[in-house]
Amino acid sequence: MNASRLLASAWRSLTRSKLRSFLMMLGVIVGIASLTALASVGEATRQETMRQFKRMLGTFDTLTIRPGAGSTRGMPSLGAVEPSLKFDDGPAIVAGVRGVKRVALVQQAFDLDVSYRDETAVPLVLGVSPNWADVRGEAVASGEHLSDDDDRTLARVAVIGSDVAQTLFHGEEPLGKVIRIADVPFQVKGVMAPRGAGPGGVSLDNMLVIPVSTSAKRLFNRDYLTTLVVQLEDANESDRVADDVRAVLRERHRIIPPAEDDFTVSSPRATLAQITSVGTMLSKVVTGVAVIATLIGGAVIMSLMLIGVSERRREIGLRRAIGATRRDVLRQFLVEAALIAVVGGAIGIVVGAGGATIGALLQKLPPAYEWQIIGAAFAISLAVGILFGLYPAWKAANVDPIEALRS
Amino acid sequence: MSMIEAIQLSRVYLRGDGTPVTALRDVSFVIGAGEFVVIRGTSGSGKSSLLNILGCLDTPTSGTYRLSGDVVGSLSDDERSHLRARRIGFVFQSFNLLPRATALENVELPALYSGAAPDRGRARELLGRVGLGERAAHYATELSGGEQQRVAIARSLMNDPPLLLADEPTGNLDSASGESVMQLLSSLHREGRTIVLVTHDEHIASFAGRELVIRDGVIASDTVRRAQVPA
Numbered sequence: 001m002n003a004s005r006l007l008a009s010a011w012r013s014l015t016r017s018k019l020r021s022f023l024m025m026l027g028v029i030v031g032i033a034s035l036t037a038l039a040s041v042g043e044a045t046r047q048e049t050m051r052q053f054k055r056m057l058g059t060f061d062t063l064t065i066r067p068g069a070g071s072t073r074g075m076p077s078l079g080a081v082e083p084s085l086k087f088d089d090g091p092a093i094v095a096g097v098r099g100v101k102r103v104a105l106v107q108q109a110f111d112l113d114v115s116y117r118d119e120t121a122v123p124l125v126l127g128v129s130p131n132w133a134d135v136r137g138e139a140v141a142s143g144e145h146l147s148d149d150d151d152r153t154l155a156r157v158a159v160i161g162s163d164v165a166q167t168l169f170h171g172e173e174p175l176g177k178v179i180r181i182a183d184v185p186f187q188v189k190g191v192m193a194p195r196g197a198g199p200g201g202v203s204l205d206n207m208l209v210i211p212v213s214t215s216a217k218r219l220f221n222r223d224y225l226t227t228l229v230v231q232l233e234d235a236n237e238s239d240r241v242a243d244d245v246r247a248v249l250r251e252r253h254r255i256i257p258p259a260e261d262d263f264t265v266s267s268p269r270a271t272l273a274q275i276t277s278v279g280t281m282l283s284k285v286v287t288g289v290a291v292i293a294t295l296i297g298g299a300v301i302m303s304l305m306l307i308g309v310s311e312r313r314r315e316i317g318l319r320r321a322i323g324a325t326r327r328d329v330l331r332q333f334l335v336e337a338a339l340i341a342v343v344g345g346a347i348g349i350v351v352g353a354g355g356a357t358i359g360a361l362l363q364k365l366p367p368a369y370e371w372q373i374i375g376a377a378f379a380i381s382l383a384v385g386i387l388f389g390l391y392p393a394w395k396a397a398n399v400d401p402i403e404a405l406r407s
Numbered sequence: 408m409s410m411i412e413a414i415q416l417s418r419v420y421l422r423g424d425g426t427p428v429t430a431l432r433d434v435s436f437v438i439g440a441g442e443f444v445v446i447r448g449t450s451g452s453g454k455s456s457l458l459n460i461l462g463c464l465d466t467p468t469s470g471t472y473r474l475s476g477d478v479v480g481s482l483s484d485d486e487r488s489h490l491r492a493r494r495i496g497f498v499f500q501s502f503n504l505l506p507r508a509t510a511l512e513n514v515e516l517p518a519l520y521s522g523a524a525p526d527r528g529r530a531r532e533l534l535g536r537v538g539l540g541e542r543a544a545h546y547a548t549e550l551s552g553g554e555q556q557r558v559a560i561a562r563s564l565m566n567d568p569p570l571l572l573a574d575e576p577t578g579n580l581d582s583a584s585g586e587s588v589m590q591l592l593s594s595l596h597r598e599g600r601t602i603v604l605v606t607h608d609e610h611i612a613s614f615a616g617r618e619l620v621i622r623d624g625v626i627a628s629d630t631v632r633r634a635q636v637p638a
């Protein structure tokens with residue numbers, strides 16, 4: 001018996017009792033729909049988280065070095081950190097570690113008033129080395145980025161984020177205007193292109209940058225950094241470079257074992273992988289429920305198939321009499337079970353994808369339809385059909401044709 | 408050439424409590440190719456047990472059954488299935504059509520198990536042969552008893568088997584329908600098909616050239632009514 005005739009005959013028997021077939025599919029539909037929706041929403045959320053971090057960090061091919069041992073949560077402000085990272089640490093890392101493209105220096109504070117005439121904003125203020133924009137791939141919407149000259153001459157110039165431009169200037173041209181950062185006058189030389197929302201949906205445009213030498217000597221009066229951003233030549237070397245960076249810094253900071261590092265090297269890629277791999281408790285529970293629904297769907301298929309086998313004993317007897325082998329009968333019932341589960345699964349995938357779309361729209365995220373998710377949902381349905389169809393099919397194959405044909 | 412050779416066939420069943428019941432006792436006979444034979448007996452005579460063995464659905468407890476030369480008793484379940492598919496056409500008292508399939512689909516069904524390519528044309532032809540060409544698209548449940556039995560006969564011919572086994576084919580039919588079914592079987596016999604028909608009805612025996620009467624598991628009589636022309 002060839003596959004297409006087998007499928008055609010299974011399809012006929014399925015379509016001729018539509019209500020029963022639908023009932024058999026129901027559990028699989030519900031289970032697969034929830035699994036598909038969950039996986040798709042989870043994937044959409046994961047992708048959005050990735051995008052938010054990407055917007056915040058500019059690039060994942062970096063290592064971030066912060067002062068103090070142990071990973072610091074949130075944004076460190078210059079006034080609150082250990083004074084362990086020095087300006088010279090940057091060039092030392094470039095010189096001493098293979099595979100480092102650039103190192104950007106950052107001093108940051110987020111508690112400074114920035115004003116223009118009567119308007120005041122409290123943006124994130126970053127003192128950055130001129131290569132910062134290159135590390136992040138940051139573009140200006142108008143004006144220019146900070147230059148090497150600005151840094152060397154301790155120029156009082158600022159490149160402002162689009163939120164700051166809006167808050168302080170209300171559409172007026174900001175370029176060339178003088179703003180006051182903690183009462184120190186700075187001239188606006190550029191406006192950055194909007195970056196959008198970062199993690200947690202917080203705007204990444206409520207910020208401004210000034211040369212790090214200017215911030216150190218004219219604004220903060222501090223000779224240490226809040227962050228070093230190390231850009232890698234090759235992202236795959238992240239671990240090796242991190243080890244080398246640690247060695248260079250320990251030597252420069254004269255740290256002798258067993259003393260701990262007075263800095264922390266972290267890889268945004270690793271941090272992100274950790275964040276996105278941890279599902280919420282809720283999604284785990286719902287996934288469990290969906291798996292159970294799918295299994296119940298399988299059990300429903302099995303019990304209705306068993307009823308079907310006893311109702312169709314005469315048919316089985318007849319088929320055996322006209323030449324069907326046990327295996328032919330087994331295959332027939334197995335294919336029917338698998339077909340029911342797969343059709344149910346297909347409906348479930350469509351329903352689930354619809355649910356995921358609604359879920360994504362509610363969260364204002366672009367929906368994610370992953371082929372892997374659809375493929376996995378399909379494979380699960382097929383497996384459920386075969387698994388739960390096996391016993392009824394075996395029962396059918398072992399119907400005694402003589403008994404079954406006796407009227 | 409003989410179609411069926413039964414040599415000292417016995418069939419013993421075990422009851423639930425373990426006591427043996429002998430349904431057939433040392434039954435021997437030969438049926439030649441092209442014969443039309445009625446096996447007649449009352450219920451409990453052993454005729455159903457015999458039919459199951461002749462139809463390769465069951466194997467004898469002892470003795471030898473040869474179907475066109477092949478010893479059936481030593482064959483596996485699969486091999487007997489293949490034998491049924493190619494060499495035997497079954498006609499049942501209760502027709503046993505698939506209710507959710509059309510007449511045409513029912514006729515085609517045996518081709519599924521013979522290894523032959525699907526042949527809708529042949530199925531149509533056979534429906535025409537039994538006078539139901541117009542009814543091909545009707546579901547089995549929409550047909551009268553006589554029509555259903557004729558569909559079943561067309562089905563039994565699908566794989567062109569040399570042997571037809573009919574079990575009380577007129578048992579569920581009124582006399583007019585029964586008559587037309589018997590006429591149909593007679594004409595198939597005239598075309599050279601070997602037919603073995605099991606019945607309890609004495610009247611039916613008149614259609615056949617030979618009558619075996621079975622009683623208490625043994626052949627009580629073997630009467631040739633008229634000389635038969637082998638195919």
